[in-house]
Amino acid sequence: LRKIPGPLLARVTRWWEYRLVSKGDSNLEYIRLHQKYGPVVRVGPNRYSISQPKDVKTIYELGGKFTKADYYKPLLNPDPEKQNIFVVLDNDRHKEKRRKISPLYTMSSMVSYEPAVDEMTTVCIRKLYQFAKEGRLIDIPHWMQYYAFDVIGEITVSSSH
Structure with missing residues (x-):
């Protein structure tokens, strides 16, 4: 190197x-x-x-020979069972965590989320049009964060899913 x-x-x-x-x-x-x-x-x-x-x-690549840098160590929970997938340094533990959540990312799961995404997109666009009609200045990144939270909330806790 x-x-x-x-x-x-x-x-x-x-x-x-x-x-x-x-x-x-x-x-x-x-x-x-x-x-x-x-x-x-x-x-x-x-x-x-x-x-x-x-x-x-x-x-x-998954299962590759490279591991995450020490940069991630301060982000690790001291309890290995509570470490999230984004900061786990050990490749085997990462693989184990990934296996548990991989069903959420299959194509059929993604397709099932589409109605929730569409609905929240419609709500967001409607709100943005309302602001434009009123001539209001808004913080777009702030509203995109709201949109992301709405989509995630709709997918994870909505009674329709």
Whole structure:
């Protein structure tokens, strides 16, 4: 991994990446870095940016040889039984947790959620039209969060599901 190219400072400190992100246009800089150095670029000590989807799949594939970074450790619940699937570091425990929830993500399950999504989309659009008609300024990200909560609530606790 030490042969992976990137800015010199990125090899020794995360301050380089911190400065980059704090400027607010890191996405554009990452594109420039990939144009200069190629599909895999060092952006910090033991931190890399990957631009090719096939490489991302190799790194994050289920049951792969790569494990999550120590970055996730502060997010772990001390009780292994209460750790959520997004932060579990151990591949076998992650596989076990994934197996328990995978039925929720089958195509037939996804199709069964469609009426709830459609209904909440209609409610959201109706509300946005109402705001537009009244000439009100609104915080769209805030309302998209409401929409997401409504969809999740409708799917998980609605009596129709």
